[in-house]
Amino acid sequence: MSSLVVDIDSKVYGNGTCAISGLHITAKQGEFVAIVGPSGTGKTTLLNIIAGIDKQFIGNMKFGESNTNKNISFMFQDSRLLPWLSVQKNIEIVLDRHDRNSVEKQSRIAELLQKVGLEGIAKSYPNQLSGGMKRRVSMVRAFVNQPQLLLMDEPFQSLDAPTAFELRTMLLELWQETKCTVILVTHSLREALTMADRVVFLSNCPANVILDYDIELPRPRQLEDNTVTLLHTNLLMQYPQILSGSLFSDSLLDKETEQSE
Amino acid sequence: MLFYLKWARSISLLGFFLFWQIFAVLIGSDLLPSPVQVIASMWEHFESGELMMHLGITLRRVAISFVIAMIIGVALGMLMGSRNIWDKFLDSIVILALNIPALVTIILCYIWLGLNDTAAILAVAINKIPMVVIAIREGARAIDTRFMDLGKVYHLSRKELFFKIYLPQLYPYLFGAARNGLALIWKIVLVVELLGRSDGVGFQLGTFFQFFDITSILAYTFAFALVIFAIEALIMRPMEVRLNRWRT
Numbered sequence: 107m108s109s110l111v112v113d114i115d116s117k118v119y120g121n122g123t124c125a126i127s128g129l130h131i132t133a134k135q136g137e138f139v140a141i142v143g144p145s146g147t148g149k150t151t152l153l154n155i156i157a158g159i160d161k162q163f164i165g166n167m168k169f170g171e172s173n174t175n176k177n178i179s180f181m182f183q184d185s186r187l188l189p190w191l192s193v194q195k196n197i198e199i200v201l202d203r204h205d206r207n208s209v210e211k212q213s214r215i216a217e218l219l220q221k222v223g224l225e226g227i228a229k230s231y232p233n234q235l236s237g238g239m240k241r242r243v244s245m246v247r248a249f250v251n252q253p254q255l256l257l258m259d260e261p262f263q264s265l266d267a268p269t270a271f272e273l274r275t276m277l278l279e280l281w282q283e284t285k286c287t288v289i290l291v292t293h294s295l296r297e298a299l300t301m302a303d304r305v306v307f308l309s310n311c312p313a314n315v316i317l318d319y320d321i322e323l324p325r326p327r328q329l330e331d332n333t334v335t336l337l338h339t340n341l342l343m344q345y346p347q348i349l350s351g352s353l354f355s356d357s358l359l360d361k362e363t364e365q366s367e
Numbered sequence: 368m369l370f371y372l373k374w375a376r377s378i379s380l381l382g383f384f385l386f387w388q389i390f391a392v393l394i395g396s397d398l399l400p401s402p403v404q405v406i407a408s409m410w411e412h413f414e415s416g417e418l419m420m421h422l423g424i425t426l427r428r429v430a431i432s433f434v435i436a437m438i439i440g441v442a443l444g445m446l447m448g449s450r451n452i453w454d455k456f457l458d459s460i461v462i463l464a465l466n467i468p469a470l471v472t473i474i475l476c477y478i479w480l481g482l483n484d485t486a487a488i489l490a491v492a493i494n495k496i497p498m499v500v501i502a503i504r505e506g507a508r509a510i511d512t513r514f515m516d517l518g519k520v521y522h523l524s525r526k527e528l529f530f531k532i533y534l535p536q537l538y539p540y541l542f543g544a545a546r547n548g549l550a551l552i553w554k555i556v557l558v559v560e561l562l563g564r565s566d567g568v569g570f571q572l573g574t575f576f577q578f579f580d581i582t583s584i585l586a587y588t589f590a591f592a593l594v595i596f597a598i599e600a601l602i603m604r605p606m607e608v609r610l611n612r613w614r615t
Contacts, residue, residue, distance in 0.1 A: 154516070157519075158519065158520065159516045159519050159520060159521045178519070178520060179520075179521075180520040180521075182517070184513075186513060186514070186517050188514060188517075188531070188532065188535070189613055189614075190535040190538075190610075190613045191531070192613075193612075199521070199523065199531060200521040203524065203527065231612070231613040232613075233613060233614065235597070240455075251521070
């Protein structure tokens with residue numbers, strides 16, 4: 107069982123502000139967990155810690171049996187393709203150097219590109235692609251190495267609604283195929299409720315978990331589904347301040363602003 | 368329109384030579400030979416074999432000191448651009464080295480190491496290194512760490528991190544340093560040869576100067592200009608185009 111256990115006692119930025127304090131998150135193998143929290147609460151920092159980019163923290167991070175697991179993928183807020191490499195090379199770079207050119211890997215790349223509707227662009231450079239296409243390439247890159255853990259940092263931000271819809275659908279298909287564990291950071295509660303098995307709500311800075319909520323709606327779900335809307339409304343009725351990082355309401359008036367999300 | 372653009376380089380050169388030829392014929396002085404005379408003289412020097420020999424020796428010195436200056440300059444520049452402590456530590460030395468007159472380094476190298484090729488090449492390299500350092504340091508400071516993070520997430524080897532993610536971001540700075548470097552090194556090498564060597568283009572120019580042989584001086588200059596154009600057209604530009612094809 108490669109489950110993810112994150113225990114961060116404290117993470118302090120270089121300037122002395124405390125980003126995360128006493129945060130505990132787990133995810134079972136194959137689980138899709140969304141993390142929602144106010145902006146600036148250290149969600150990206152949390153992902154960086156899980157990804158192993160940021161090692162300056164006090165606490166423990168464990169994924170699977172070994173502490174050094176190679177199959178972690180990361181979809182960034184920006185598509186983060188290397189502009190000087192072609193699409194093909196951008197995808198290949200995350201594969202193990204020795205079997206990059208194997209028939210198996212090459213056909214996997216071709217298959218994934220086709221699945222996201224990007225056949226025939228392998229030789230193009232990222233600057234020649236639209237924003238939506240770049241995200242799709244970065245999704246292919248994230249899945250090509252058969253990740254056991256996929257981290258996503260607001261991957262559908264600043265995309266038009268139809269493109270975001272397509273990408274979400276593709277993501278869910280690929281997730282169901284690969285059965286990887288997913289941690290999705292988003293500021294959209296609706297998106298979290300549509301995609302995830304569970305939503306973890308974070309408090310204001312320094313971040314810790316204020317609510318761990320299981321979503322029991324059947325799949326497939328759409329952003330506009332009535333069931334999703336109902337759950338969204340109910341959650342905000344129950345915890346009007348949840349998106350500002352607090353379980354309890356200071357004033358009922360705030361409810362209006364929360365719901366206009 | 369496209370035709371003019373394509374030939375713009377050649378047209379401007381041609382115009383320059385035409386103007387020179389007319390002007391030289393008009394004033395009819397020994398002090399300004401015409402381009403036709405210069406080319407004829409170049410051919411003579413070429414046929415006797417002496418032009419190629421001295422040019423070859425000079426080019427060898429240029430190449431060796433260029434490589435040394437680039438390797439040391441790039442290494443120091445990257446170190447200073449990415450490690451603050453090294454930057455602080457070495458900054459004043461680089462500024463000092465940048466401002467020591469070339470002539471001083473050359474004289475000191477000759478005095479301390481003797482009138483030999485090692486001293487000559489060392490003097491040239493010392494003159495160039497600080498300039499490479501400054502250029503590459505700018506590039507290293509501008510490295511986008513977000514791309515480095517990407518490499519870390521996917522556990523790229525150090526080698527790949529360097530060659531696929533770090534170095535491509537430095538290419539424009541490397542090219543700038545190489546271009547300036549070649550031009551500057553060529554100029555300093557001639558001074559070095561004039562002052563302390565008995566072969567090379569610089570030595571030859573010194574000899575021609577003593578005889579007031581302006582035609583030969585220009586012939587040698589001309590020959591070197593041809594070499595520079597060849598390097599630019601055959602190495603620099605194709606490489607730049609290849610490395611920049613993604614910037615569309």
